[in-house]
Amino acid sequence: MLDNTLTTREEIRDLGLRTEEMVLNMGPQHPSTHGVLRLELVLEGEIIRKVIPHIGYLHRCFEKHAENESYTQVIPYTDRLDYLASINNNHGYALGIERLMGIEVPERVEFIRVIMAELQRIASHLVAIGTYGMDIGAFTPFLYCFRDREHILDVFEKTCGARLLYNYIWIGGVSHDVYPDFVKDVADIVKILRPTIKELNDLLNYNKIFIDRTANIGILPADVAINFGCTGPMLRGSGVDFDLRRDDPYSIYDRFEWEVQVGKGEMGTVGDCWDRHMVRVWEMEESCKIIEQALESFPEGDVQSAIPRRVRPPKGEIYVRVENPRGELGYYIISDGTGTPFRVKGRAPGFSNLSVINEISKGYMVADVVAILGSIDIVLGEIDR
Amino acid sequence: MALEPKEIYEKLHAAFPDISIEFDETVPCILVEPMKWKTVALFLRDADDLKFDSLMCLSGVDTADGNLVSVCHLDSMVHRHKLTVKCIVPAEEPKVESVERVWRTADWHEREAYDLIGIEYVGHRDLRRILMPYDWTGHPLRKDYEVPEFYNGIKVPY
């Protein structure tokens, strides 16, 4: 991969030059760390020998709050875990409690949840794609992505009043029924999104400079990805055909026709940054498919009929997992029969995805760290919790 | 072929007669002797009919009765079956064998459990705090934890 440019340590030593490893600090305040992540880069010249991530700069004690608030009050805190995918986070938590309590959710609620979760997935991927472009040096895709993301946020805002953190999916239902023009608005969004994806392909994804920066960089083999617990686009980018929406179905995902997109190594090797990035682009198209099918058979009904008056799950424990835009989001919830959870552990996809960064950046140039980090698509809120 | 937790337990029991392995019907989960856990973990990962290739989640729990629990949720992407494994240790001497070399997912998750709950993973190559600052004292998710008044001269409570 770098053999033509790489001067080995031995060659340098033969020239009689003194070499030493340099430690470069990156972050916690750095424009392309996507938040407050600190990386310690051990470099030999420009070549990375080791990356030591230091996290915890955004540790907001989610698990402590979950132990002290009632079951329903935990939902706003789950919003703030992965603040780009609040609805998916609510969904996972609500599913866990519903399974513990044995609540059957009305049909309309399931449809609303799926549509909202998929819209949120698209919105999250748009941010990921836009900021990745910005990391690599393309500013325009960022503006395009945020422009289209606003349409989705408008739907959320019309539905539940918030732009970013919604507290929308409640245990047994949703906080507000959708507004009368919802179906038309969402259908319009899908119509807007399809050209956007094409635009992104033309502008960014198949751009020569972009491919040069991302293809064959940060290759993550499938077995390493599984062993490190990488999930989501990270795992699928490595060619593993695994998606919880299909392989461990929850809600009503098993009713829709769509495909799991995997990286194929089109521009370089399977599992490089370009593959991971493109899985996100392709997934937006798949989400559009799910939304369209859900809109076709959108049922009527009451959305709050199954919300329990008092949330007191019986004694027991459950591990529930859902497919977040970033991967497998798990909640391990232990109930002791009272009104507050005994323990809630959040298994954040970004936490495991980030832990692989040392493996996949060794041997690349220092400028590639930004490309690799951007392709992991981290959100520090969920990594640090 | 997907196996039920009970069947997996019977397989483990037959394979390791000298390691204390118990089955808990209520969850259902398997309780393993903490300091022999790695041997069992390797078997769970590599045996052909088990193939637990991914560790979904590793969490530390303070049960508030003097015990700490290290809970592993395993998943097999080959056979599509799941398993919960628990190691219960007393809070005075919380030592569990590390499975960091079996599933690399466990690396950061064990560091987190060490940081927040205080379970010591024996054999972990890099057991440092991960979320809290390195000079923090105490393990915040213990049920009897008290928040310090000051940290480096900054007032902590509201």
Added chain:
Amino acid sequence: MGLLDKKFENSNIVITSLEGVMNWARLCSLWQMSFGLACCAIEMMAASASHFDIMRFGVIPRPSPRQCDVMIVAGTVTLKMATRIKRLYEQMAERRYVLSMGSCSNCGGPYWNYGYHVLKGVDRVIPVDVYIPGCPPRPEALLEGLMKLQEKVRSESLVQEKAA
């Protein structure tokens, strides 16, 4: 410009004109430190994207604290981060302003009670000029906070008021 601040005892026509020009120049080019902490940073990014376009107020994100006039503390400040924020603030050149964006950096927000690792308000480590409430504040709220800061800059004076 910081050399002249509060160095005069009497205002006269030269000084008032000079401070008018200086304040105008300052408030129209409040360069921001591109530095996001948590959820509010996403709204800050939305504010700088095409829909809200914060750049029309002269707010240009700069990666280095040396080139910045205003620090937008967007998100939860934890104890681990607090010392870093203090250092970044100290690295900024004088006439620096701080916008505290969102409940978390105002007072701890939803994490005020059980957040053992959350700083309950960024004003415990650095001085804050404008507080923007909300969790997270809408981009419009950020723009409003920015205009409040501009008002503050507009009324600054080179004259040191003497004690009566």
